[in-house]
Amino acid sequence: MSVVKTVNVTKRFGKFSALNGVNIEMNKGEVFGFIGPNGAGKSTTIRILLGILKATEGEAKIFGMDAWKDAVEIHKRVAYVPGDVNLWSNLTGGEVIDLFMKLRGVDQGGRREELIDMFGLDPTKKCRTYSKGNRQKVALIAAFSSDADLYILDEPTSGLDPLMEKVFQKCVMDAKREGKTILLSSHILSEVEKLCDRVGIIRQGQMIETGTLTELRHLTRTNLLVETKLPIDSLHELVGIHNIKRTDHALSFQVDADAMDKVMMEISQYGIMKLESSPPTLEDLFMRHYEGAENASRRV
Known part of the structure; x- marks a missing residue:
């Protein structure tokens, strides 16, 4: 009960x-x-x-x-x-x-x-x-x-x-x-x-x-930090990529769970030298739901 x-x-x-x-x-x-x-x-x-x-x-x-x-x-x-x-x-x-x-x-x-x-x-x-x-x-x-x-x-x-x-x-x-x-x-x-x-x-x-938390994290994004031998210029064209930030030698961005395979295949062509992955936090999850609801209410 x-x-x-x-x-x-x-x-x-x-x-x-x-x-x-x-x-x-x-x-x-x-x-x-x-x-x-x-x-x-x-x-x-x-x-x-x-x-x-x-x-x-x-x-x-x-x-x-x-x-x-x-x-x-x-x-x-x-x-x-x-x-x-x-x-x-x-x-x-x-x-x-x-x-x-x-x-x-x-x-x-x-x-x-x-x-x-x-x-x-x-x-x-x-x-x-x-x-x-x-x-x-x-x-x-x-x-x-x-x-x-x-x-x-x-x-x-x-x-x-x-x-x-x-x-x-x-x-x-x-x-x-x-x-x-x-x-x-x-x-x-x-x-x-x-x-x-x-x-x-x-x-x-x-x-x-x-x-x-495990179940809900499937609904949100993974944080990636990538450093490659060759510069990646086409990342923004891929579906499922968000919040791209470029530093001196690396790119940081978020990837939707269902887009991870395609993104990894794409960036591997540029020669990965460094790759750091961190799971989404509850704050990421909450903000995504909050933003999603905001966008939905604007469309109504």
């Missing part, structure tokens, strides 16, 4: 359609990356999963239960971290963490102390004195101390420095090893690339593409 499943979820606010037929399925022990530009519908989808908003159409289920009707029961097994954390200003960070742990009825004191040390948080300070990054730390420590079955993380590293981002990544991988399921909404594509088993791309309330 799927841990998270949405079927044709649509959300309208008056005449504005924020979500249009969103389908997501997550399995136990999976880290699912949920990416898209600002305003794409990520947070609206998450609010529906949390039972904060009710879907206009379609169904959203967590642990096989209805996300809206069974929200109270579902929340007993879910930990949520938003991208902008608001805390009680007169409580200390430690008191907030303890409050959340008591509400969940868990006793993970050892884990609490370990996470406080890992994130370098001073739990004795009042929350009103915390920076945005420290407020995020409080929420992350409370979440990962909770022993939840599902973690819903919406831009969770917002405000964290690179060192703390690595600590966060370790927490996610530790949770995954324990069989936990994680929904990670992030605009930091390198983070998604490192952590996620599958990725879903949303734009203007619609899922553009969903799959493993």
Whole structure:
């Protein structure tokens, strides 16, 4: 049984359609990356999963239960971290963490102390004195101390420095090893690339593409850097070549997956002296989908 499943979820606010037929399925022990530009519908989808908003159409289920009707029961097994954390200003960070742990009825004191040390948080300070990054730390420590079955993380590293981002990544991988399921909404594509088993791309309330990174990379381009004995003047004439840049002795460009054979046969005639290939990044993939959707909308 799927841990998270949405079927044709649509959300309208008056005449504005924020979500249009969103389908997501997550399995136990999976880290699912949920990416898209600002305003794409990520947070609206998450609010529906949390039972904060009710879907206009379609169904959203967590642990096989209805996300809206069974929200109270579902929340007993879910930990949520938003991208902008608001805390009680007169409580200390430690008191907030303890409050959340008591509400969940868990006793993970050892884990609490370990996470406080890992994130370098001073739990004795009042929350009103915390920076945005420290407020995020409080929420992350409370979440990962909770022993939840599902973690819903919406831009969770917002405000964290690179060192703390690595600590966060370790927490996610530790949770995954324990069989936990994680929904990670992030605009930091390198983070998604490192952590996620599958990725879903949303734009203007619609899922553009969903799959493993390996599956999605077949849909994008490979980066090549080539140095040849003879100059190549006809590269721009080949189908499937993009973003050609010429340096002193080499050419760098991108090649569509289905054009790779023909391109390699063409450039080999010029005497290859150096060839470097790098796989497409998630950012390449995302930008290509984004640009493709932009071009399609212009043609309509």
